[in-house]
Each structure stands twice: as C-alpha cells, then as structure tokens.
Amino acid sequence: MIRELNKDEELPLDLLLLADPSEKLVRKYISRGKCFIMYLHGTIIGTYVLIPTRPETVEIVNIAVNEEYHDRGYGKQLVLHAIETAKYEGYKTIEIGTGNSGIVQLALYQKCGFRMTSIDRDFFVRHYDEPIFENGIKVIDMVRLSQDL
Template structure:
C-alpha cells in the first residue's frame, strides 16, 4: 500500500469522503482549508484521510474513509499512523479527531491508536446536518472529541 498527498480531488476521492461525511458542502469546505492523502493498492484508491490546522501546533483529522471492499485490513490504522508521523514531522504537537457517538468501531480504532476522549459536542450532528444520520441503528446526535499529544 502506498500513501501519498493528493493535489487534485477526483470523483473517486469525493465518493469515499462522502461515505464518512454526507455533507458535500462541509467536505468541500475542509478540503479548501486542509490537506488530503490517499491510500492506494496497485493504483486503486482504497482510503483517504484529510486534515486541517486548527490552532498553532494543533491539527485535526476531519475525514477518514476506507473503501468497503478493503475494510478490516488495517488500512485506516495505517492512515492514522501515517498522519500522526506527518503531523509530528511538521512540528504539530496535538492531533485531534471527532467522531459520532454511535460509531463504536471508530471509537475503538482511535483509542487503539493512542487517542483519548476529551469532550462531547452535544447535538453536533443535529446542528450541522439537515437530514438525520443513522449509524448502527441509532440517530446520530453527539460528536465525541478525541486528541493525542505527539
């Protein structure tokens, strides 16, 4: 697997990004402000991760998605580890990430990679998304914020 920075967002990138975040407006907003990387296997895009700087020494992972045919193979963990190293190399001290409170797989992965829960943004998804998001059979309302000092 190869991880490289993306300089031109293709429909394949956008499709993956929208799997993790159904708001095209929000996705386009943070792509304008941040950096996108792709994971490829034999030329096929199998995962993406996007970050934006939020404060002087802090960067936030705003999107992480893996193509459904490649899930469960450690790609998300490799993308996270790559970004943690990239952030450290770029002299950031903290990496943050937010995820839905109903995303048990994501919460497990982020903690496995060293992130710690810092707060809950109550009703985040109610405030920022016009349509309800259903995840694991529950209406998603709250965002769990996690961070890691690097």
C-alpha cells in the same frame, strides 16, 4: 502507499462522502486542509484530511476506507500515517472526532493512542439537515479525542 493528493488531481469524493455525507461541508473543509490518499494496486482505497485548527494543533476531519477493504487494517494505517505526518509537520497535538454511534471508530482511535477529551452535544443536529444513523443509533453528538505528539 499513502501520499498527499496533488492540487490538480480529482478529489476522492466518493470516499470522503463515506465518512461525511455532506458534500457541502466536505468541500468547505477540504479547501482548508491537506487530503491524503491510500493506493492499493493502482486504485485509491482510502483517504484522510488534515486541517490546522489552532496553533500547534491539527485535526483529522475525515478518514475513510472503501467498504470492500474494511477489516484489513487500512484504517489503522491511515490514522498512524496522519499521526506521523502531524509530527513531521511540527504539530504538538492531533485531534479527531466521531459520532456517538461510531463504535468501531472509537475503538480504532483509542488503539492508535487517542484519548477522549469532550463531547460536542448536538453537533450532528446543528450541522446536518438530514438525520444520520450508524449501527442502528441516531448520530447526535460528536465525541472528541486527542493525542499529544
């Protein structure tokens, strides 16, 4: 089950920090968007955040699944739910970005219909104080993808 997090509920910060290691940035963008949570047997195992960025455009700025539930299709379910939510809310375009080293994420997003649109060079150097490594690769650039709805 996936649903929007109520305003009086505790933020699933542990999950959000799996996708974005900066608590400061997470708290900043979470205030501008909507957080959705995925439950399995009464436990929150996944989350994503949608924020409007431009007229008729929304972005998935964070998406994460508890590591013990990886490789079971839950990430894909979250992405597809975000796409359907964006359509339902009347957006015409949905965007997402990931680090240059996000091999699994890039494959998943393309399987869900996203296409690469640009690279934001040095994004992670400009916005994060500490270096980030993923799959043995330093995360430097943001690969941007989008999908027309």
